[in-house]
Amino acid sequence: MMILEVADVTKWFGGLRALNAVNLNLPEGQVLGLIGPNGAGKTTFFNVINGIYHPEEGRITFRGRNITGEKPYHVARLGMARTHQIVRPLRELTVRENVMAGACFGRERNSLGEAGKIADEVMEFVGLAQHSGQLAGSLNVAEKKRLELARALAARPFLLLLDEVLAGLNQSEIAIMLEVIRSIQKHGVSIIMIEHVMQAVMSVSDRLIVLNYGQKIAEGTPEEIAQDEQVIEAYLGKPELAKKLLGSEQDDGNS
Amino acid sequence: MKFRGSPGLWLILAVLLGAGLIPALTNNAALREGLFIILLSITLASSLNIILGYTGYISFGHVVFFGLGGYVGLYLINSFNLLIWFALLAGGLAAGLLAYLLGKAILRLRGAFFALATIGVNEAMRAFISNFPPFGGSTGIALNFKVYQPYGGATQALWLDYGILVALTLAAILLSYAIKTSKFGLGLMSIREDEDAAEVMGIDTPNYKTWAYVLSAILPGIAGVLFYFKNSSIEPSDAFNLNSSIELLVMVMLGGSGTVLGPVLGAAGYEILRGFLLTSRLFKNIQLTVSGIILLLIILFIPAGAVGWLHRRFPALRKVIL
Numbered sequence: 001m002m003i004l005e006v007a008d009v010t011k012w013f014g015g016l017r018a019l020n021a022v023n024l025n026l027p028e029g030q031v032l033g034l035i036g037p038n039g040a041g042k043t044t045f046f047n048v049i050n051g052i053y054h055p056e057e058g059r060i061t062f063r064g065r066n067i068t069g070e071k072p073y074h075v076a077r078l079g080m081a082r083t084h085q086i087v088r089p090l091r092e093l094t095v096r097e098n099v100m101a102g103a104c105f106g107r108e109r110n111s112l113g114e115a116g117k118i119a120d121e122v123m124e125f126v127g128l129a130q131h132s133g134q135l136a137g138s139l140n141v142a143e144k145k146r147l148e149l150a151r152a153l154a155a156r157p158f159l160l161l162l163d164e165v166l167a168g169l170n171q172s173e174i175a176i177m178l179e180v181i182r183s184i185q186k187h188g189v190s191i192i193m194i195e196h197v198m199q200a201v202m203s204v205s206d207r208l209i210v211l212n213y214g215q216k217i218a219e220g221t222p223e224e225i226a227q228d229e230q231v232i233e234a235y236l237g238k239p240e241l242a243k244k245l246l247g248s249e250q251d252d253g254n255s
Numbered sequence: 256m257k258f259r260g261s262p263g264l265w266l267i268l269a270v271l272l273g274a275g276l277i278p279a280l281t282n283n284a285a286l287r288e289g290l291f292i293i294l295l296s297i298t299l300a301s302s303l304n305i306i307l308g309y310t311g312y313i314s315f316g317h318v319v320f321f322g323l324g325g326y327v328g329l330y331l332i333n334s335f336n337l338l339i340w341f342a343l344l345a346g347g348l349a350a351g352l353l354a355y356l357l358g359k360a361i362l363r364l365r366g367a368f369f370a371l372a373t374i375g376v377n378e379a380m381r382a383f384i385s386n387f388p389p390f391g392g393s394t395g396i397a398l399n400f401k402v403y404q405p406y407g408g409a410t411q412a413l414w415l416d417y418g419i420l421v422a423l424t425l426a427a428i429l430l431s432y433a434i435k436t437s438k439f440g441l442g443l444m445s446i447r448e449d450e451d452a453a454e455v456m457g458i459d460t461p462n463y464k465t466w467a468y469v470l471s472a473i474l475p476g477i478a479g480v481l482f483y484f485k486n487s488s489i490e491p492s493d494a495f496n497l498n499s500s501i502e503l504l505v506m507v508m509l510g511g512s513g514t515v516l517g518p519v520l521g522a523a524g525y526e527i528l529r530g531f532l533l534t535s536r537l538f539k540n541i542q543l544t545v546s547g548i549i550l551l552l553i554i555l556f557i558p559a560g561a562v563g564w565l566h567r568r569f570p571a572l573r574k575v576i577l
Contacts, residue, residue, distance in 0.1 A: 050455065076457030084455075090448035092513075093441075101445045104438050105457035112438050133570075155457065 002061075003028045003159055003190045004049070009058030011041075011048050011214075018044045019055070020214045026159075031181070031191045033205035033222070035198070037234065041214040042194045043085055046161050049192075050082055051075040063158060079107040081152035082161035085194070087144040091137030095128055096120075098136045098147055099154045106155020118154050126150045126180055142173045149177075153184065160184065162193040166200055174200055202226070210234070263576055264432050267519060268425055271297070275421035279414070287417050291485070293526045294424040298478050300506040300518035301427040305471035307504070308512035309440060310464060311447030312362065313370040315500055316377030317475065320350035322494030324476030325483035326384060329396045332484065334389075338405060339412075343419070343480050350476025351469045358465030365450070374497065381495035395490030416485045423481065427474050432515045434470065435577055443467050444513070498543060505550045511560030515577045520561055525549075 006024040010017065018041045026032050034042050047053045049060060051072040060068045067075055081102070090098050096119050103115035103122075110118060123129045126146045131139060136147060145165050152160055162181070166174050174197060181204055185191060195201035201208070202222040210218040210225060212234045218225055225231055275294065278287035303317050324346030331337040331345055361372040385393045406412040434440040442463050445453040454460045483489040502525065510521025525546075532538040532545055557564045566573050 052451075052455070071459075072454045073457050073459050076455060082455060084452065088449045088452040090445050090452070092448055093444055097441065097444075101441055101453075101458075102456055104441060105445075105453075107457075109457070112441070115438075151456065 001028050002026060003063055004192075005059075005061040006049065007059045007061070009045075009048055009055045009060065011044060011053055011055045018214050019048060021058070022211070022214070022216050024209060024216075026190055026192065028158075028190055029185070029188055030206045031185050031193065031204055033201040033208040034192055034194045034211065035196070035201060035208060035225075036211035040211040042211055043163055044214075045211065046082060046163055046192075046194065049075075050080055050161060073105070076106055076155065077109065079156075079158035080161065081106055081155040081157035081159075083145075083148035083152050083163055083165055085163040085167070087141070087148050089136035089139065089144050089147055091135065093136055094133050095136050095139065095147060096123065096132045099123055099128075099150045102151035102154035103156075106157065108156050115154070118156070119150075122150045122154045125183075126153070127176065141168050142170075145169065145177070146180075149180065157189060159190045159192070162191060162195075164194055164196065166195055166197045178204055260432070261575075261577065264428070264515065267428060267516060271424060271428070271519075272421065275424070278417070284413075287414075289530070291417055291420060293523050294420050295478055295482060296503075296506060296522035296526050297519050298420070298424045298427040299475050299503055300510070300522040301431045301515075302471045302474045303503050304431060304507050304512060304514075304518045305434060305443075306467050307471075307507055308514065308517070309434060309443040309447065310467040311450075312464065312468075313366075313504070314373045314468070314471070315370040315504070316373035316375075316497065317471070317503055318497070318500040319373075319377040319380050319495060320354065320472040320475040321479040321482070321499070322377075322384075322489075322491075323353055323380065324350045324479030325489050325494055326390050326396070326479075327476075328480030329398060329483050329489050330390055332402050333396055333398055336402065339416070339419075339480070339484060342484070343477050346480035347473045347477040350479070351473040354469045354472035355465060358468040359461075362461065362464040362468060374500075377495050377497060377500065381491050384495070385491045391490075393491060395488060395494075397488040398484070400487075413485055416481055420478070420481050423474060423477060428515065428519065430470065430474070431518070432577065434467075435515055439463070439466075447513070501550075502543075502546055505546050505553070508550065508553045508558075508560055511562030511564070511566075514560070514562040514566075517560050517562040524561075 002025050004026040006022060008021045008023060009019055010021055011019040022045065036042055048055050051070045054069045059066060062078060062080060099119035099122055100115040103110045103118040123132055126149055128143065128146055128150055131143060139147060149165055166177055169177060178200055193201060205222055207220065208222055208225045209216055210231050217234060218228045218231045275290060278290055299321060303314060306312050306314050327349040328342035328346035332342045357376060361369060364372055384390050390396060400409060403409040403412040406415050442458045445458055446460055446463060450460055506521040506525045507518050509525055511517025529542055532542040538545060559567060562576060565576065
């Protein structure tokens with residue numbers, strides 16, 4: 001069953017066509033990587049899917065329901081959660097309150113009591129438990145990224161949109177985050193992730209799509225994408241780099 | 256939802272109830288008048304805090320709800336000989352209704368634009384009522400002393416009025432606490448911290464903001480009836496005086512916006528200070544200047560207010576003093 005179907009979505013900003021007839025089908029339980037150069041329209045694509053922007057053309061179907069033009073809070077309640085590329089912690093609230101807010105207002109719309117229990121579980125899961133009582137504004141970047149993820153997870157979504165959760169993290173932090181993403185997938189949550197850390201996105205994605213100038217220029221398995229001429233030219237640059245990326249992806253699989 | 260108070264809350268309520276009862280026990284009318292103003296300010300500041308402190312929207316013309324409530328109440332009492340209970344209800348409803356309609360219209364504005372719009376609403380209301388014959392136009396409404404008879408005369412009526420205000424103040428603090436510790440309150444504070452993120456998390460922000468505004472308007476509407484019933488007259492320049500709005504902001508900021516205790520401390524502290532200033536020969540003409548300076552100093556040095564400063568200095572207090 002398809003959890004998300006995006007059909008011919010076009011979004012204009014004035015005279016700029018930020019998305020041009022983009023299509024996408026995401027089967028339940030899959031991880032889809034969304035890559036492309038800066039300004040390709042990746043975050044705009046997220047904003048259109050979750051209702052922040054309304055597309056001029058096209059149709060978005062989430063779990064069999066047409067959500068084109070719905071408000072972000074309606075989409076969130078249907079079971080779609082997201083993180084932001086530039087972290088948006090609720091600074092003057094504690095870490096626990098941040099995560100509780102995710103649980104209170106997301107898909108399950110839990111009571112405060114329930115939300116507290118979920119928050120404790122999720123903070124444990126992403127490794128924020130020891131910061132529970134701290135103000136969210138006082139966390140460092142890596143922790144704020146994890147908070148974004150925790151808040152989205154606490155909503156117990158069917159579909160999770162991750163916007164560059166690895167950006168700005170060091171190697172060991174990336175490894176931890178990837179571990180977390182893999183276990184989220186094991187829980188049956190479908191994921192679309194925007195990522196620039198190629199090695200990472202190739203290692204966790206079942207499929208990739210590539211955007212360039214608002215257009216989908218390729219779609220396929222990580223292997224196919226790494227060998228796609230158009231993608232290499234638009235984004236990866238040198239063919240040798242592509243081979244290297246593919247190689248390290250296989251290394252990851254072995255380890 | 257279960258309601259569980261905290262020791263801190265019960266302490267505030269007990270202190271206020273105790274202080275509120277002193278004039279009645281000692282039959283001291285002068286003290287009653289002094290406390291009336293303090294309790295009134297606590298009620299108004301706690302209510303303003305719901306939209307200002309919890310939701311993060313600066314309602315600069317909040318006195319409009321106080322004035323409108325007073326007008327509706329006095330009109331009903333004077334023209335229809337309604338008992339104060341019904342007038343209170345009507346004043347609260349009128350203020351709540353106005354907030355609901357305004358919320359739908361102007362809460363889409365953010366930041367300074369919303370603050371400016373609320374000033375506009377206050378001025379528009381003043382202009383409207385100044386030209387609205389049923390409410391007495393620019394001369395306002397003066398109560399006929401006969402309206403105090405059902406309560407056993409004016410003296411008794413003033414004591415009753417005061418008693419209701421004590422109860423209303425306690426209600427304002429309970430409401431503030433209940434919101435702060437509820438899921439609704441968590442939603443409001445999420446909006447304050449980041450409205451766009453709140454919307455993405457699933458919070459129906461237009462509705463939440465509107466209801467926060469309504470809840471912050473109802474008690475001021477009721478308080479307006481109480482104040483002008485005691486005053487026995489109301490006129491537009493007094494009822495919609497922007498200075499009162501500014502003073503309310505100072506009180507909330509002084510005590511600590513976004514906290515339950517802050518507006519209580521801020522209102523009491525400010526009124527006591529103002530009492531001194533107004534009776535001192537040196538300051539009596541410039542007491543608003545002093546408020547302005549206080550506001551400036553707060554914004555510069557302790558933007559979080561007294562309670563907020565305590566929270567920052569002693570994080571452990573965060574759980575004790577809400």
